[in-house]
Amino acid sequence: MARSSYHHGDLRQSLIECACAQLRQDSADHLSLRALARKAGVSQTAPYRHFETKNALFAAVATYGFLLMTDHLKVARDRHEGDVQEAVVQVGLAYVEWALANPEKYQLFFDSALVDYGAHEDLHEAGCDCFEVILGLIRTGIEQDIFLDQPAEELAATLWASVHGFASLLQSKDPNAMQQHQDAPVVKGMAALSMRRRQVIELFVNSIRR
Amino acid sequence: MARSSYHHGDLRQSLIECACAQLRQDSADHLSLRALARKAGVSQTAPYRHFETKNALFAAVATYGFLLMTDHLKVARDRHEGDVQEAVVQVGLAYVEWALANPEKYQLFFDSALVDYGAHEDLHEAGCDCFEVILGLIRTGIEQDIFLDQPAEELAATLWASVHGFASLLQSKDPNAMQQHQDAPVVKGMAALSMRRRQVIELFVNSIRR
DNA sequence: GGCTGATGTTTTCGATGTAAACATTGTTCT
DNA sequence: AGAACAATGTTTACATCGAAAACATCAGCC
Incomplete structure (x- = not known):
């Protein structure tokens, strides 16, 4: 999960799959973009480069x-x-x-x-x-x-x-x-x-x- | 919607019906207990007397x-x-x-x-x-x-x-x-x-x- | 008339969604 | 190769939220 380079590589797909894994364990309204970002080893607002909003x-x-x-x-x-x-x-x-x-x-x-x-x-x-x-x-x-x-x-x-x-x-x-x-x-x-x-x-x- | 007495009268049912009305206009994850409380003319934590959590x-x-x-x-x-x-x-x-x-x-x-x-x-x-x-x-x-x-x-x-x-x-x-x-x-x-x-x-x- | 429980309020906390300004990297054109 | 540019990631900031804790007010019963 650790990242050597500044760029993640495939953050978009990573986030999607992290979201799936997370959604299996907890309900959708408990899912936070920030938590996903942490799990992907990335700053809390990085996801917004790939998804305009949480619903996106x-x-x-x-x-x-x-x-x-x-x-x-x-x-x-x-x-x-x-x-x-x-x-x-x-x-x-x-x-x-x-x-x-x-x-x-x-x-x-x-x-x-x-x-x-x-x-x-x-x-x-x-x-x-x-x-x-x-x-x-x-x-x-x-x-x-x-x-x-x-x-x-x-x-x-x-x-x-x-x-x-x-x-x-x-x-x-x-x-x-x-x-x-x-x-x-x-x-x-x-x-x-x-x-x-x-x-x-x-x-x-x-x-x-x- | 204004309230003369300290107690609301039937806050529980009011909140339920306010929630229905709100859910019709906006998605469930945009519904906030605080907004409901405002609409019911009541303090932001009053709902917690009737519902342990938002899911309740x-x-x-x-x-x-x-x-x-x-x-x-x-x-x-x-x-x-x-x-x-x-x-x-x-x-x-x-x-x-x-x-x-x-x-x-x-x-x-x-x-x-x-x-x-x-x-x-x-x-x-x-x-x-x-x-x-x-x-x-x-x-x-x-x-x-x-x-x-x-x-x-x-x-x-x-x-x-x-x-x-x-x-x-x-x-x-x-x-x-x-x-x-x-x-x-x-x-x-x-x-x-x-x-x-x-x-x-x-x-x-x-x-x-x- | 005062006690007790139910209901509502204020204050407070950490977490969240998201905007804005900034930093770093990969790519493309010369 | 080097410079401009786009894409991607970071930092900082703010309003809002869910929820807990301590406090205030009311209604009904002794």
């Missing part, structure tokens, strides 16, 4: 997150090139898995309080690219008469809403973290859903089938 | 929100007492509507960074009560052989995930606020979904039908 850093983290997630989804998709139906299910699974493995980044995607899509064009594009993975598959599926004959954007958005809700709920009602309330119906339901993940996603996919 | 205030806002939402859902449910299938659809619609009408409260429900369910038992209960509205309907539906023969908690959680995803996405990709990107597929899809709200929810409900 969050936007950068989210953008970075979208890039990672998009790659992850593409890998899942490419493993099932011949079978669109199965590819969609696998991408859905991969979506939920990535969200659960990277909660700090995933939550930023939808936290309009912390991140302003309007002010960061690259973030918007990164989000669109991610959606395109789902959208492309749905388009193929519609061509092959697998999915309902409706606008592809609409079906893709429907599916996205389902898997997003699934991932988001699993995060916020994480059965592992809710041990004190193991017997609450909500928690029981989410635990069951979590275990039957594949079937649940198949249910979502089936709901837009012909 | 957020938890209280969320709890209050759950109470309101639960009432809203119950009204929708009771309007269709004979017809479970329709009641579920209407509750789903009411859920999405309430979420869109009260984004600042709704987002708190799922913002584990701002709100700690483990530390606030009443919040957890309020959330459970809200879930019970859905769960109760699903139970009745299962008894009447309308829904899949699976654990009620699981079906209810599935449905909840769907409507939550729907509401959450609609909020974060609000077509009205994304005019700069009207032609992006994501936005087109969400706009379409928003207009065909009832059909989308019927789709979700059908996915757990027999």
Whole structure:
């Protein structure tokens, strides 16, 4: 972490990754640019050379997150090139898995309080690219008469809403973290859903089938 | 807003409602207890008599929100007492509507960074009560052989995930606020979904039908 | 009428976001 | 090679914030 030269080398990316690590341990409103700067071994205002404001850093983290997630989804998709139906299910699974493995980044995607899509064009594009993975598959599926004959954007958005809700709920009602309330119906339901993940996603996919 | 007596009267509830109003205009991390205190016409540390920390205030806002939402859902449910299938659809619609009408409260429900369910038992209960509205309907539906023969908690959680995803996405990709990107597929899809709200929810409900 | 607990106030502290002026380095043009 | 310039990092400064501590005022009960 120590730095011999005056310049850091890649402070921007360092800050993004430090922020991810930090966000995993503590909530977003406890994250301070100053603490990040310290951890990166840099003066307290150095981050402002790379991010106009704290929210701009969050936007950068989210953008970075979208890039990672998009790659992850593409890998899942490419493993099932011949079978669109199965590819969609696998991408859905991969979506939920990535969200659960990277909660700090995933939550930023939808936290309009912390991140302003309007002010960061690259973030918007990164989000669109991610959606395109789902959208492309749905388009193929519609061509092959697998999915309902409706606008592809609409079906893709429907599916996205389902898997997003699934991932988001699993995060916020994480059965592992809710041990004190193991017997609450909500928690029981989410635990069951979590275990039957594949079937649940198949249910979502089936709901837009012909 | 001026106060004649030394005591405020109902500072606790006032702060909760001031916080809601404020959260609508500015993001959560820009909300300060001091500003709330000023708006309530009270000294800067008075709020600490009612909320141990800033997060405790957020938890209280969320709890209050759950109470309101639960009432809203119950009204929708009771309007269709004979017809479970329709009641579920209407509750789903009411859920999405309430979420869109009260984004600042709704987002708190799922913002584990701002709100700690483990530390606030009443919040957890309020959330459970809200879930019970859905769960109760699903139970009745299962008894009447309308829904899949699976654990009620699981079906209810599935449905909840769907409507939550729907509401959450609609909020974060609000077509009205994304005019700069009207032609992006994501936005087109969400706009379409928003207009065909009832059909989308019927789709979700059908996915757990027999 | 005075005691007690609940509620509100004042004072105070260290930490934070961010602006401004300055220092150092890498790059590019001659 | 050397000079100008842009990019990056530093120092200093300020208003604001969350929160703790000690104190003030009120309401209800004996």
